[in-house]
Amino acid sequence: PNGQPCYFHHGRSANSLTASQHRGMSIVQGHYHEKFNIQYWGTTERLNWGMNVGCLVDDKALAFAYNNSNLKRPIIGCGMIIDSQPKLIPLVMNKGGRWNRRLT
Helix, strand or coil: CCCEEEEEEEECCCHHHHHHHHCCCCECCCCCCCCCCEEEECCCCEEEEEEEEEECCCCHHHHHHHHHHHCCCCCEEEEEEEEEEEEEEEEEEECCCCCCCCCC
16 A cells, blocks of 8 residues: 555565565565564665565475474464555464464
């Protein structure tokens, strides 16, 4: 709504703030499964941000077996932009690894 550009991509850098600063605009990215954050930086003209949205993977699936040796675990969640403001939504899982359908 505010007309500022926002770049969406799978993942250019583990640090969304650096990626945002290099592009000169706000950025939303995934790929880095253990990253779930919003970092802000500003200019005299506008406030920009970089948002890492976590992931929606099933960490117990065979396709992600490579991640078993990683100490950092995936953060299940998603990101939203409402009225040009970024928001992170963690998806809380039950003990069986299923989403409990409560948004926090």
